[in-house]
Amino acid sequence: MNGTWKRVFRGHVMMPMFNIKKVSQLREKSLLYVTLVLVILNVFAFSMKTSVAQSEAVIYVSPDMNSAAPGESFDIKVNIKHAENVYSWQFCLSWDPTVLEVQDVQEGFFLNQRIYKTIFHAFVDNDAGNLTVVCVLKGEPRSSSARGDGTLATVTFYVKDTGYTALHLYDTMVLDYDILELPHTSEHGIFQYGARIPILRVDLPTVADPLTPGSTLDANITIVDVANLYSWMICLSWDPTVLNATNIQEGPFLSQEGAQTTAFDVTYPEAGTVCVNCTLVDDPIVTAGGNGTLATIIFSVEHYGDTILDLHNTTLLDNNLMEILHLSEDGYFTNVMGDIAVKSIEASIYNVTVGDTVSITVTVENEGNVAENFDVLVWANITRLRTIPVADLASGDQKTLTLDWNTQNIAEGRYVVKAEADILPHETDPEDNTLVMDDVIQATAQREAQFPTTLIIATVAIIVPLAIILFYFTRRKRSPKT
Numbered sequence: 156m157n158g159t160w161k162r163v164f165r166g167h168v169m170m171p172m173f174n175i176k177k178v179s180q181l182r183e184k185s186l187l188y189v190t191l192v193l194v195i196l197n198v199f200a201f202s203m204k205t206s207v208a209q210s211e212a213v214i215y216v217s218p219d220m221n222s223a224a225p226g227e228s229f230d231i232k233v234n235i236k237h238a239e240n241v242y243s244w245q246f247c248l249s250w251d252p253t254v255l256e257v258q259d260v261q262e263g264f265f266l267n268q269r270i271y272k273t274i275f276h277a278f279v280d281n282d283a284g285n286l287t288v289v290c291v292l293k294g295e296p297r298s299s300s301a302r303g304d305g306t307l308a309t310v311t312f313y314v315k316d317t318g319y320t321a322l323h324l325y326d327t328m329v330l331d332y333d334i335l336e337l338p339h340t341s342e343h344g345i346f347q348y349g350a351r352i353p354i355l356r357v358d359l360p361t362v363a364d365p366l367t368p369g370s371t372l373d374a375n376i377t378i379v380d381v382a383n384l385y386s387w388m389i390c391l392s393w394d395p396t397v398l399n400a401t402n403i404q405e406g407p408f409l410s411q412e413g414a415q416t417t418a419f420d421v422t423y424p425e426a427g428t429v430c431v432n433c434t435l436v437d438d439p440i441v442t443a444g445g446n447g448t449l450a451t452i453i454f455s456v457e458h459y460g461d462t463i464l465d466l467h468n469t470t471l472l473d474n475n476l477m478e479i480l481h482l483s484e485d486g487y488f489t490n491v492m493g494d495i496a497v498k499s500i501e502a503s504i505y506n507v508t509v510g511d512t513v514s515i516t517v518t519v520e521n522e523g524n525v526a527e528n529f530d531v532l533v534w535a536n537i538t539r540l541r542t543i544p545v546a547d548l549a550s551g552d553q554k555t556l557t558l559d560w561n562t563q564n565i566a567e568g569r570y571v572v573k574a575e576a577d578i579l580p581h582e583t584d585p586e587d588n589t590l591v592m593d594d595v596i597q598a599t600a601q602r603e604a605q606f607p608t609t610l611i612i613a614t615v616a617i618i619v620p621l622a623i624i625l626f627y628f629t630r631r632k633r634s635p636k637t
């Protein structure tokens with residue numbers, strides 16, 4: 156379980172088509188006309204296929220999770236990212252009108268870029284709990300089209316009561332100068348205060364040791380805090396090289412342990428994905444509430460590896476076949492035990508004369524259960540001598556690394572040498588990744604040719620008396636005889 160919170164409504168895309176001639180008048184006509192045209196066009200909008208752009212634009216509510224006490228206000232931004240050539244835009248937003256009402260809607264700077272003229276209008280219906288906001292560049296040239304990321308509008312909500320609601324974006328439109336639709340997706344927000352949103356999640360068993368290939372893993376799809384559940388649908392995707400779904404069984408929750416009749420259906424759209432739906436079929440209609448297990452997916456572990464168990468396309472319906480707002484939480488499976496260890500580090504010589512080349516030998520071992528790629532850094536005090544890459548070291552294998560340290564430019568002194576292997580993303584034992592050499596390396600400077608003081612003293616000691624003796628001897632020889 157990785158604690159990732161995802162919203163329920165994902166990838167909701169509207170691709171309306173409309174009369175280009177009519178919309179092309181937008182740039183000249185009055186504010187009311189513009190907004191009416193957009194709204195009317197939207198009523199008659201229908202879906203069309205579009206090719207997916209390389210980096211498709213996204214319109215999204217920010218922040219995605221919101222909370223404030225009754226009586227308080229809070230702001231959300233409706234932002235756009237990865238946009239290109241935007242000349243006008245529209246979005247609709249809905250919420251539960253018993254929980255929130257809109258106080259204000261302000262234009263963001265995305266389209267006007269703080270310099271261009273725009274027509275901006277917001278229609279708010281606090282009784283129904285929705286608003287429509289439109290914005291178009293007003294008589295500006297094609298080159299003024301907006302791109303990149305920015306804020307379309309800021310919406311201020313007032314909290315009327317405790318509860319929760321989706322801040323649901325729909326009927327979003329992004330148009331270029333030629334009134335051509337720009338493909339995009341939208342992502343919704345959630346408000347929650349003093350009430351718990353149902354959570355759909357993947358529950359995996361806690362195991363003491365990693366599951367070896369061949370073992371079985373039971374993943375439960377569970378629901379928490381749901382009321383009036385009548386029908387549910389989920390898809391789950393994972394890495395099929397790591398796990399293989401061998402069986403899917405209905406959980407006891409919706410049938411209330413068999414007291415109610417259900418229809419349970421499983422499909423496998425592609426390798427590594429399963430979609431499951433389950434509906435109550437009793438007449439008169441019954442529902443289930445509270446917490447429980449919807450389904451159990453039995454996996455066999457294929458290999459060492461890790462994978463997210465991604466819950467998507469989840470839908471919960473109540474007895475009126477209305478969607479139940481919920482959060483979903485993915486699972487995460489791993490049986491990888493990463494553990495690199497530096498086993499030894501030695502030098503060819505420890506008493507070094509500056510200028511010597513010292514050969515350093517490092518032995519590393521993969522004590523984990525999968526092959527690893529990593530770097531080993533060798534240090535002398537605070538200087539990095541070398542980074543040695545190790546590629547694809549198999550589980551249980553050792554590798555000896557050597558490097559020649561040229562000490563030509565180092566200062567005299569003590570050198571503490573150590574080897575440091577990368578901490579793997581899934582490292583289970585980081586302590587043994589660093590090893591310091593047992594002995595320090597002592598570097599001394601080369602002896603320069605010494606001034607021969609002793610020799611000079613000795614020479615002086617011999618030569619001076621000799622000279623004196625010679626001097627007196629000579630004088631005596633020269634003195635005349637009397």
Ligand SMILES: [Ca+2]
Pocket residue numbers: 493494495496582583584585586587588
């Ligand atoms: Ca380790």
Ligand SMILES: [Ca+2]
Pocket residue numbers: 494495496522584587
């Ligand atoms: Ca270890």
